[in-house]
Amino acid sequence: MKRDDAREKHLEFNGAVLSLVMGDIIAQSADVIVNAANPGLMGGGGVDGAIHQAGGPAILDECKRIIAKHGPLQTGEAVITTAGDLKAKFVIHTVGPIWLGGRDGESDLLASAYRNSLSLATDRKLESIAFPSISTGAYRYPATKAAPIAVSEVVKFLRLETTTIRRVVFVLFNQEIFDVYTKVLEAIPFQG
Numbered sequence: 246m247k248r249d250d251a252r253e254k255h256l257e258f259n260g261a262v263l264s265l266v267m268g269d270i271i272a273q274s275a276d277v278i279v280n281a282a283n284p285g286l287m288g289g290g291g292v293d294g295a296i297h298q299a300g301g302p303a304i305l306d307e308c309k310r311i312i313a314k315h316g317p318l319q320t321g322e323a324v325i326t327t328a329g330d331l332k333a334k335f336v337i338h339t340v341g342p343i344w345l346g347g348r349d350g351e352s353d354l355l356a357s358a359y360r361n362s363l364s365l366a367t368d369r370k371l372e373s374i375a376f377p378s379i380s381t382g383a384y385r386y387p388a389t390k391a392a393p394i395a396v397s398e399v400v401k402f403l404r405l406e407t408t409t410i411r412r413v414v415f416v417l418f419n420q421e422i423f424d425v426y427t428k429v430l431e432a433i434p435f436q437g
């Protein structure tokens with residue numbers, strides 16, 4: 246890993262950079278930031294609340310239009326809107342699974358949320374994307390179980406698909422979860 250310190254880790258991988266950053270996702274200047282939303286897309290707490298508060302009403306207006314047209318999102322689905330007043334250009338809203346003990350397909354659904362977000366960013370020819378740790382807050386997915394899924398979906402995507410994405414950042418809200426992702430990143434063989 247290069248340019249690492251206590252709050253940032255970077256890994257050059259397959260011509261792209263995968264980073265862990267401790268901080269607030271609102272401050273990210275990536276092309277797109279990902280919102281850990283709920284099916285109704287009308288805002289909420291955590292990442293969702295922070296994005297709507299900092300991004301202003303243009304985001305909610307577009308969410309309302311999407312819901313009026315398509316109905317509520319399924320778990321694992323992703324849609325894209327303006328980023329309003331945020332530094333990013335777009336917000337991808339995806340719905341992670343609520344943790345119900347692990348036998349309800351949660352791991353596949355969490356993987357889908359990452360994969361569908363990455364596909365949508367690629368469809369739009371975007372180059373950089375910032376993710377929060379989806380489902381590990383209000384939805385109670387244990388971070389130690391969620392982090393390997395999050396990291397491996399990103400790595401798989403960068404390895405297998407023709408993608409425009411050159412930079413993926415996991416923005417982690419506190420030291421504890423930053424350390425969990427760091428361990429996962431260090432344990433995965435990244436060659437190739």
Ligand code: AR6
Nearest residue numbers: 269270281283289290291292293295380381382383384418
């Ligand atoms: N930047 C980065 N990470 C954050 C931020 C932030 N500003 N705020 C919280 N986190 P959560 P979920 C971390 O609850 O579990 C909402 O009400 C947080 O510590 O935002 O997918 C939605 O409307 C945790 O590690 O998302 C849904 O109803 C992670 O981000 C529901 O919560 C995700 O926590 C979604 O729950």
